[in-house]
Amino acid sequence: MTDILIVGAGPAGLTAALYARRAGKSVLVLEKETFGGQITHSPKVENYPGIAQMSGTEFADLLLEQVLAQGAEVEMETVTGVCRTADGFDVQTEGETYTARSVILATGSRHRQLGLPHEDELVGEGVSYCAVCDGAFYRGKDVAVIGGGNTALQEAVLLSETCAHVTLVQNLPVFTGEEKLLEILRGRDNVTFITNTVVRELHGDAALASIVLDTDGETTDFPVDGIFVAIGQVPENEPFRDLVPLTEQGYFDIDESCVTAENGVFVAGDCRRKGVRQITTATADGAAAAIAACRYIDAL
Numbered sequence: 001m002t003d004i005l006i007v008g009a010g011p012a013g014l015t016a017a018l019y020a021r022r023a024g025k026s027v028l029v030l031e032k033e034t035f036g037g038q039i040t041h042s043p044k045v046e047n048y049p050g051i052a053q054m055s056g057t058e059f060a061d062l063l064l065e066q067v068l069a070q071g072a073e074v075e076m077e078t079v080t081g082v083c084r085t086a087d088g089f090d091v092q093t094e095g096e097t098y099t100a101r102s103v104i105l106a107t108g109s110r111h112r113q114l115g116l117p118h119e120d121e122l123v124g125e126g127v128s129y130c131a132v133c134d135g136a137f138y139r140g141k142d143v144a145v146i147g148g149g150n151t152a153l154q155e156a157v158l159l160s161e162t163c164a165h166v167t168l169v170q171n172l173p174v175f176t177g178e179e180k181l182l183e184i185l186r187g188r189d190n191v192t193f194i195t196n197t198v199v200r201e202l203h204g205d206a207a208l209a210s211i212v213l214d215t216d217g218e219t220t221d222f223p224v225d226g227i228f229v230a231i232g233q234v235p236e237n238e239p240f241r242d243l244v245p246l247t248e249q250g251y252f253d254i255d256e257s258c259v260t261a262e263n264g265v266f267v268a269g270d271c272r273r274k275g276v277r278q279i280t281t282a283t284a285d286g287a288a289a290a291i292a293a294c295r296y297i298d299a300l
C-alpha cells in the first residue's frame with residue numbers, strides 16, 4: 001500500500017510528491033495526460049520567482065526530474081474514482097485499483113477555449129487565457145478580451161493599465177460581471193466595449209494578426225496583437241464529488257489548508273476554490289497538502 005497517492009502531475013501534484021518523498025513517505029503520482037499539467041501549454045513563463053524566463057515544458061521537465069530523483073513513482077493513468085476502505089483508500093483507474101493510506105487530489109482545471117481552428121497553434125503567439133501570466137508581453141499593444149463576466153472584466157482592468165488599447169468582446173447584450181469593475185473600465189480612455197458579438201475566426205500565420213467578429217450575422221476583420229480568452233474554466237472534479245464537496249463552478253470547496261472533511265483526503269492547486277491560479281499558488285498548495293498528509297499518516 002502506498003502512503004500517499006497523488007491524482008494529477010501538474011505543479012501542485014508534483015510539488016506534493018517532492019515534499020512527501022523528502023518526508024520519507026512512499027508516493028505514487030497518477031497522471032492522465034501530460035506530466036507537468038497546464039503549464040506545458042505556455043511557451044514563456046516569466047513570473048516564477050528565481051527563474052527569469054523558461055518555457056512551461058522546461059519547468060515541467062525540471063520538476064518531474066526532481067520528483068523522480070527523490071524516488072516518487074509516476075504512472076500514466078486516469079483516475080475514475082476513490083473510495084474509502086477499512087485501512088485507507090481504493091483508487092480506481094481505467095484498468096487497475098491502487099491502494100493508499102491517503103490521497104491528494106491535484107486535478108487542476110482547464111481554461112475553456114473558443115474552439116476555433118488554429119487556436120492551439122496560436123497559444124503564446126497572440127492567444128492567451130491569462131492576463132496575469134501573459135499581460136506583460138502585450139505592453140503598448142492592442143488586445144481584445146473575449147468574455148463579459150468578472151474574470152473578463154478583471155483581465156481588462158489589468159491589461160488596460162499597460163496595453164495601448166483593450167477591446168472587450170461579449171456575446172451577450174450586456175456584461176455580466178460586477179458593476180464596480182465596469183465603472184473602472186468605463187472611466188478608461190483606452191477601453192472599448194462590443195456586445196452581441198462572437199469571434200468566428202483567428203487569422204495569422206506565425207502569430208495572431210486579426211480576428212473575425214460576427215455581430216448579428218455581419219462580419220468584420222478586426223486587427224489585434226493579442227486576445228485574452230476569459231470565458232470560464234473547467235475543473236475536472238466530477239469523479240470525486242462524493243468524497244469532497246464542490247462549489248457551484250465545480251471546484252473543491254476547500255480553503256488554503258488543503259485539508260478536507262474526509263480524513264486522509266487532501267486537495268491542492270487550481271482544482272480548489274481560490275482567487276489566484278498560478279504556478280506559485282499551486283506549488284504552495286502542493287507543499288501544504290503533502291505536509292498535512294504526512295502528519296495524518298504519522299498519526300495513524
Ligand SMILES: Cc1cc2nc3c(=O)[nH]c(=O)nc-3n(C[C@H](O)[C@H](O)[C@H](O)COP(=O)(O)OP(=O)(O)OC[C@H]3O[C@@H](n4cnc5c(N)ncnc54)[C@H](O)[C@@H]3O)c2cc1C
Pocket residue numbers: 007008009010011012013030031032033034035036037038039040041042044045046047048077078079080106107108109110111123129130133134236239268269270271277278279280282
Ligand atoms: C497557456 C497557459 C499559460 C500559463 N502561464 C502561466 C504563467 O506564465 N505563470 C503562472 O504562474 N501560471 C501560468 N499558467 C497557470 C498554471 O499553469 C496553473 O496555475 C498551474 O499549472 C496549476 O497547477 P495544478 O497542478 O494545480 O493544475 P494543472 O496544471 O491543471 O495539473 C493538473 C493535472 O491533473 C491531471 N488530472 C486531472 N484529472 C485527472 C484524473 N482523473 N486522473 C489523472 N490525472 C488527472 C491533468 O491532466 C493535469 O495534468 C498558465 C496556464 C496556461 C493554460
